[in-house]
Amino acid sequence: MWSVLIVEDQSIVRQGLKLMLEQDSRIRVVAEAENGQEAINKMEAHVIDVVLMDIRMPIINGIEATRKIKERWPHVKILILTTFNDDEYAIQALKNGADAFLLKTSDQHALIHAVYSCFQGGLPIHEEVVAKVMPRLLHKLEKKLELPLSSRELDITRLVGEGKTNKEIADELFLSVGTVKNHITQVLHKLGLRDRTQLAIFAVKNDLT
Known part of the structure; x- marks a missing residue:
């Protein structure tokens, strides 16, 4: 079973994500956090396999929290889940060690598939994000x-x-x-x-x- 930490500043969104994830018998949400600093505190208090990370949050945002968590717990998988389809966010998240980048328009199947894909060595990225990031990268070829x-x-x-x-x-x-x-x-x-x-x-x- 995979233990999940949900990092999201909106309580109603956290509850919805928890409900979606726990439909799968191999996934259990063991902790929640409202910002990046609280996420680090939760990492210290729990054994976590996967972090579901929002980007725009108070105190420490998701990009910086991803970097800090990966430095201390490199084995932990971090899935960025955000409303913002921004290529700079995606690139910075990947540079900081994120294992997936999904938009909140993703459905339950896509979210759970991303968790499985990360543990199988994949790097799932929402197709709308890829569509924005790839032209920017290709421009530098x-x-x-x-x-x-x-x-x-x-x-x-x-x-x-x-x-x-x-x-x-x-x-x-x-x-x-x-x-x-x-x-x-x-x-x-x-x-x-x-x-x-x-x-x-x-x-x-x-x-x-």
């Missing part, structure tokens, strides 16, 4: 990087940055899941990165997606 990666490793890095799971990458590139995992391990080693989330952020920050 003239910036070339000298990376110690093979063409296959670059392909896999790009797909990780797009939020694809190992199974989805394997299907797209006609590889086995094991081969994909081996390639990712090699890429992490070559780039000096710690985990898949850092690789996804690297891909986004360096316009590889």
Whole structure:
């Protein structure tokens, strides 16, 4: 069972999210917070697997709270859930370690699917957000990087940055899941990165997606 912390400054929204999430037997909401500082306090008091994080909140906003939580609890998955379809918010959240970026227009199925996708190594991003972020990133493609990666490793890095799971990458590139995992391990080693989330952020920050 996955333990969830909901960070949202509106009580009625928190209650609605809790009701939606707990329709799944593997998900249990164990704590709630009204702002980023309270979220950090709750992290210290509970064992949390997933944080559902709003962005615009008092005291400490969701972007900064994501950074602080990831620094102390890097294994915790953080799903940004916001009303604001803003490409800068999305990019900053991913840079700070967010594992997903969804809009509050998402339905229950999309929300629960995002939780599962994160734990399977995916990086789910709402399609409306992708539609705004991708043109901005593509506009910078003239910036070339000298990376110690093979063409296959670059392909896999790009797909990780797009939020694809190992199974989805394997299907797209006609590889086995094991081969994909081996390639990712090699890429992490070559780039000096710690985990898949850092690789996804690297891909986004360096316009590889």
